[in-house]
Amino acid sequence: MVPLGPFEPAPHLAVAVSGGADSLALALLARDWAGAAGGMVTGLVVDHGLRPASADEARLTLRRLAGIGIAARLLVLEGLARGPGLAARARTARYAALEGACRQAGILHLLLGHHAADQAETVAMRLLARSGPAGLAGMAALAETEAVRLLRPLLTVPPARLRATLRAAGLDWVEDPSNADPAAARARLRLLRADRGGTGPATRALVAAARLRGAARAGAECTAAGELAARARLHPEGFAVLTPGPIGATALGALLRMLGGQAHAPSPRQLAVLAANPRPATLAGVYLLPAGRTGPPGALLLVREPAALAAPVAAQPGARWDGRFALAADATPPASAMLGALGRDAARFADRRHWPAAVLRALPALWANANLFAVPQIGYPDATTCRRVALAFRPAAPACGAPFAAAGQL
Numbered sequence: 001m002v003p004l005g006p007f008e009p010a011p012h013l014a015v016a017v018s019g020g021a022d023s024l025a026l027a028l029l030a031r032d033w034a035g036a037a038g039g040m041v042t043g044l045v046v047d048h049g050l051r052p053a054s055a056d057e058a059r060l061t062l063r064r065l066a067g068i069g070i071a072a073r074l075l076v077l078e079g080l081a082r083g084p085g086l087a088a089r090a091r092t093a094r095y096a097a098l099e100g101a102c103r104q105a106g107i108l109h110l111l112l113g114h115h116a117a118d119q120a121e122t123v124a125m126r127l128l129a130r131s132g133p134a135g136l137a138g139m140a141a142l143a144e145t146e147a148v149r150l151l152r153p154l155l156t157v158p159p160a161r162l163r164a165t166l167r168a169a170g171l172d173w174v175e176d177p178s179n180a181d182p183a184a185a186r187a188r189l190r191l192l193r194a195d196r197g198g199t200g201p202a203t204r205a206l207v208a209a210a211r212l213r214g215a216a217r218a219g220a221e222c223t224a225a226g227e228l229a230a231r232a233r234l235h236p237e238g239f240a241v242l243t244p245g246p247i248g249a250t251a252l253g254a255l256l257r258m259l260g261g262q263a264h265a266p267s268p269r270q271l272a273v274l275a276a277n278p279r280p281a282t283l284a285g286v287y288l289l290p291a292g293r294t295g296p297p298g299a300l301l302l303v304r305e306p307a308a309l310a311a312p313v314a315a316q317p318g319a320r321w322d323g324r325f326a327l328a329a330d331a332t333p334p335a336s337a338m339l340g341a342l343g344r345d346a347a348r349f350a351d352r353r354h355w356p357a358a359v360l361r362a363l364p365a366l367w368a369n370a371n372l373f374a375v376p377q378i379g380y381p382d383a384t385t386c387r388r389v390a391l392a393f394r395p396a397a398p399a400c401g402a403p404f405a406a407a408g409q410l
Helices: 021-036 054-067 086-105 116-128 159-168 185-193 201-231 249-259 268-276 343-349 357-362 383-388
Strands: 012-016 040-047 071-076 109-111 142-144 149-151 232-235 239-242 281-283 286-290 300-304 325-327 338-341 364-368 371-374 391-393
Touching (some): 021 054, 021 159, 040 086, 086 109, 116 185, 239 249, 249 268, 300 357
Parallel strands (some): 012 040
Antiparallel strands (some): 232 239, 364 371
16 A cells, blocks of 8 residues: 555545455455554445345445444445446446545545456456557556546455455455356456466466556656647647647647547557647547647647537536536536537637637537527636636546556556
8 A cells, every 4th residue: 555655644545345355355454554544444335236136235245344344335326227338337437426425525545456367357358459558557556536546456466365365354245246247358358367366377477567568658658748748738728739840649649638538549550640740630539730820830739629529418517518628516507508519609709819710619618598608718708607607627637647557666
């Protein structure tokens, strides 16, 4: 845990506990570590509601946590339905619930029970998918979101050791049958690897490879951060100006990912040619255009591609749109207001010549009863209205955050 710090005095940790051996062992270990530092642990048990036994298993897990002195909270997910993309949808809902619970409780650190075999499977699956070097770094030991620090302290620990820890403590755990369901790609790979304990040579080699790739990724991300600090000027209206000349593919990919509101950068193959010779183009939902008066000679304007913009959403307090903008939590929009792109209505503001037309079209705007109500980024219609519906540029992922934290390299 120490390499994942620093931690505040008497740290309060949250642990995501599925009831399986890995997360239950993590909760036990975290309890001892936090207790020695004068802190405490809260267990967060998620019931996805996808199996008939899930509710009973969740309650059993709560009792087991209480038995080892860990207060826990049950988070029940509603609205998940079987069908395409279930695993991804369940993961998104689970993390949203976990982060929301941490935010409500004022907990900064959320611990996850991914272990060495999970890391090996992640790397193997990305190899099969022909992932780039960044993807082959596997899961990060530490990652930061808007709400929490996600900590994975067990990425180099084989699951056999975690089960042994529970047996020594006299604790039993839940076995999730979906972990062995051959319909899932990860489960099929797990069966093929035939290394349930996570101590075999293939697992060790994949974990070691992830550590090396992770160190290389961290170095590349630090270099990219320096490049972007020197070459890119970011604007809170959701666009950027890039000075002329070649730029590293990692830096360009990070910039495109942020401006496009995406979680991942374009593939290295797509980026390589454009990074070596930046020029007008369209990639990853972002236009690269001549900057004109918004930048120095030869500079490029990077702005959201109109065809890629998300559909309007209900303008509720805290609403997010296009993976880039968020409505203030204390906003007071009109009833039934919608939040979407300014689009064709940008022509109404053509007199604002310091704003390129492409930037205006991609700005977020609010409509009430199909009438344009506010465009906060340009102060329309007035300061009082814009304060009511304040919007902030909050992309899904920053262009540059903390560099990748590889397990064993912290």
